[in-house]
Amino acid sequence: MNQVTAPCATDDEPAEFLAHYPEYESTRRIDELRATEYRYLDHDHHVYLDYTGAGLASLTQYRLHHDRLVSGCFGNPHSVNPTSRATTELVEQTRAKVLSHLNASPEEYVAIFTPNASGACRLVGEAYPFGRRTRLVLTFDNHNSVNGIREFARARHARLRYVPLEPPELRISDDVLRTMLPPGRGLFAYPAQSNFSGVRHPLHWVDLAHERGYDVFLDAAAYLPTNVLDLGAVHPDFLTVSWYKLFGYPTGVGCLVARREALARLRRPWFSGGTIQAVSVKGDWHSMAPDEAAFEDGTQNYLSIPDVETGMSWLTGIGVELINRRVRCLTGWLLDRLMSLRHSNGTPMVLVYGPKDTVDRGGTVAFNFLTPDGAIVDERLVEQESAAADISLRAGCFCNPGAGEVAFDIVDKRMLRRLLGRRIPTIDEYLDRLGLPSGGAIRVSLGIVSSVADVQRFLNFAERTYRDRRVDTSGLAPRTRC
Numbered sequence: 001m002n003q004v005t006a007p008c009a010t011d012d013e014p015a016e017f018l019a020h021y022p023e024y025e026s027t028r029r030i031d032e033l034r035a036t037e038y039r040y041l042d043h044d045h046h047v048y049l050d051y052t053g054a055g056l057a058s059l060t061q062y063r064l065h066h067d068r069l070v071s072g073c074f075g076n077p078h079s080v081n082p083t084s085r086a087t088t089e090l091v092e093q094t095r096a097k098v099l100s101h102l103n104a105s106p107e108e109y110v111a112i113f114t115p116n117a118s119g120a121c122r123l124v125g126e127a128y129p130f131g132r133r134t135r136l137v138l139t140f141d142n143h144n145s146v147n148g149i150r151e152f153a154r155a156r157h158a159r160l161r162y163v164p165l166e167p168p169e170l171r172i173s174d175d176v177l178r179t180m181l182p183p184g185r186g187l188f189a190y191p192a193q194s195n196f197s198g199v200r201h202p203l204h205w206v207d208l209a210h211e212r213g214y215d216v217f218l219d220a221a222a223y224l225p226t227n228v229l230d231l232g233a234v235h236p237d238f239l240t241v242s243w244y245k246l247f248g249y250p251t252g253v254g255c256l257v258a259r260r261e262a263l264a265r266l267r268r269p270w271f272s273g274g275t276i277q278a279v280s281v282k283g284d285w286h287s288m289a290p291d292e293a294a295f296e297d298g299t300q301n302y303l304s305i306p307d308v309e310t311g312m313s314w315l316t317g318i319g320v321e322l323i324n325r326r327v328r329c330l331t332g333w334l335l336d337r338l339m340s341l342r343h344s345n346g347t348p349m350v351l352v353y354g355p356k357d358t359v360d361r362g363g364t365v366a367f368n369f370l371t372p373d374g375a376i377v378d379e380r381l382v383e384q385e386s387a388a389a390d391i392s393l394r395a396g397c398f399c400n401p402g403a404g405e406v407a408f409d410i411v412d413k414r415m416l417r418r419l420l421g422r423r424i425p426t427i428d429e430y431l432d433r434l435g436l437p438s439g440g441a442i443r444v445s446l447g448i449v450s451s452v453a454d455v456q457r458f459l460n461f462a463e464r465t466y467r468d469r470r471v472d473t474s475g476l477a478p479r480t481r482c
Contacts, residue, residue, distance in 0.1 A: 013452045014456070040059075052445035055248040061248070065250075069303065073086070094308050110260060112258060115254060117255075125152040129266070130187075135214075136160050137163065138163070138189050139189075141190070171355075200227075231257070273299070334365055347374060350367050
């Protein structure tokens, strides 16, 4: 009989972790990739815990970018000359790869390259046919780039509605959503995964909103780095993607993936180079391009767009499901340990916002450290001290004010409006008037080559630095932004 050997525990991989998350063993290939393709992390003794902020690129991705540039000549794609044709071929090849990666039928969807995910949000916001008889429905849990769509809707007198989050999990029930989505016309926008709490909101909301007459804008920026999204099964009208969040490189390239039917209803308020089929100055007339080019302003980032195909192939080669499994194990361990940390007097060291387990959540964990008497440790201090320990994490509200306001229990809307109607000199004074003990949370997020050693090193830092500590924040610089 073959004897099964138990995984060997080390200081970096405690036996308790391996016992609770045995499926982590099946992700060992990622350790090999980290030692080779991502060796810059361990060479610099760096702990990277900001994957929701940006993914990391492999050395192979950088090398293939270099090899492509030195092996050919590429010009502006808006022509038929040889260098332009070479560029156009690569761009269109990448466009097809985007749809294939999302299992999106080219008959139903188009892929529009944008400078970033925020640019994709702006394209929809400025061109969507808002009016007095339409609604914009947003969840409290949205990135500011999605929240900003409300300004376009408001300018055209559309009705605005926010769907509240339910503490402490920071989720939304189907019943609440149905109440906030009365039958009608308009746009419903929400994230597939929260960039604040890691909550994965249900994808079946797309069908629910369609049944009630709404187009759906799905923000997939935080979801796609560790999840497969099948647009053959889920059919949002608009989907935004940030490629560097998936695989680190290239930056400066995002995507709006749109249903052709929905795209045809958009009316852009301007035109630019590259977006028109014909234009006249004397005749004061223009005709927009009949395809996705109508939404790609000016010259594309044509030297970087082919790197999107490289990144997708790299991610697929590793296996998104494998990355998902690894991140799930590490997130569970991080949550288990954070919730178990105690001061000598028995009080908790950490307050976690959002789900406390791995059910329907991703690898983004938001929390604050607490002092022995229960006060929140200023997020600026944690950011400063973790940076000194070569740990990259994020602190603040993460461009998601709605989730933060619910997490920090800001419930008095009238007080908020009164405060915001006055001129407040500093963010710190604004926080004081709200009675908030801190300007935001700490966010640790896990991704493609995260390891148990990363989590352990952070946990060791946390316990060593904040256990039984009463902090002095008098020397911290004032806050300048959320």
